Amino acid sequence: MFQNIGEILILFWRTLMALPQTLQHRRKVIDQLFEIGAASLLMACILSLFIGGVIALQSGPVLAERGLSSYIGGLVGLSMCKELAPVMMAVLIAGRIGSAMAAEIGSMRVYQEIDALRTMNIDPIRYLVLPRLVAISVSLPVLVVFSILVGWFGGAIVSMTNQQIAVPLQSYFSNLSEMVELDDVANGLIKSFVFAVVIGIVSCHQGLQTIGGPRGIGRSVTKAVVNSIVLILILDYFVTRFLLYFEK
Template sequence: MIFRDLGQLLILFWRTLQALPLLWRHRRKVAEQFFEIGNASLLMVCILSLFIGGVLALETGPVMVERGLSNFLGGIVGLAVCRQLAPALMAVLIAGRIGSAMAAEIGSMAVYQEIDALRTMNINPTHYLVLPRLVAISIALPMLLIFADLVGWLGGAMVCATNQQIAIGFNSFFTNLREVVEVQDIVHGLIKSFAFAIAIGTVSCHQGLKTIGGPRGIGRSVTKAVVNSIIMILVLDYFLTHLLVQLEK
């Protein structure tokens, strides 16, 4: 069952890659999907990442201050946010917010024969439905990650500045952050986020396309899309981190 699904996922991804030369023809649909993802997620991304940075500072700050390591707090928060927390948690958020919507929309089209109608018109559903969504999410998620990094760092800095146990000013927080966080750390997160976006888009579109059985079937597909996407994100996260760390050495 798992291997069959994985096989189908890879085939769908491969067919979408093969359709990339048709991207210009579908540019309007890519733009529509891109703005939909951005509009639906930007505010939530900002709120979530503000609190991620804040909680991270709150958890680590007092311990580090106690051990005389307060000068490193900006770097710790900066690295953790951009290399791990923001990419993974933003991907989980997007899987729940956008992956579920993709699976529901395509699933509904499958149940109500809209996809059959496309096929009878010799319109390939992979080109018409999957390609624009996959390209849009692959661009949108890394872009959202940049916002998430910036707002996450801001959240960490705000907590450090306002919490009396930590009491580190904005300037010293960001000075240390600039010393520790390098461009390659941000790129590390962006690469992960791009891979997560592909996983979310492929899993969600695949679940949508194979939906059968009416409204209950749509509900099942949405649940599977979100759960499978999150599993894929976490598994990919481990292997990608391992690979990227090796490459950085």
């Protein structure tokens, strides 16, 4: 395990050192941005609509019983932007994109494509890892912005249509804008950036470590997804603790 952590940190460091060459690889970055961002947007929005809805559905009646239903907008707003959107989007992207990264790089390793790159003096980290890491670090926070907005909207629909809650749209958004500050959204975006780096590096590392044939690729994909999700959930706690220091 410690060897893996060490290798991941070295890979991260080497990718950071290659960052100034991002412009040279802009075509690959754009391809990856489309792959990660555009292809996941619809699924992210559907998921977020229902997450926002279910928070309102669960907490709305409890608040209403205590005469606090006017706070539903703030509750959904804060839950979405500080916790649920970054974590749920990270889990979605780990499953959808982390697995694809590990499979693609793993297959390139097994079928000697990475060896071929190295014989041509093309650094696999610059050619494969850098564009993926840059693209996921940009696209995950963007997806989280969409997720937050759609999640708020999902909560608003449920709050308005559910008989037990029955909060009009205007009150919902008025309370939301009163309670949610720009810092709270920034909080979620910082988290999502950290999660994006974790997914990108863990998945690429797993792909580069692939040995064996198709079974090896399968193992790498599973490890990439499971390790990414475990790290996301553990880091979520520590990043939250860290960000709390900066809150007023």
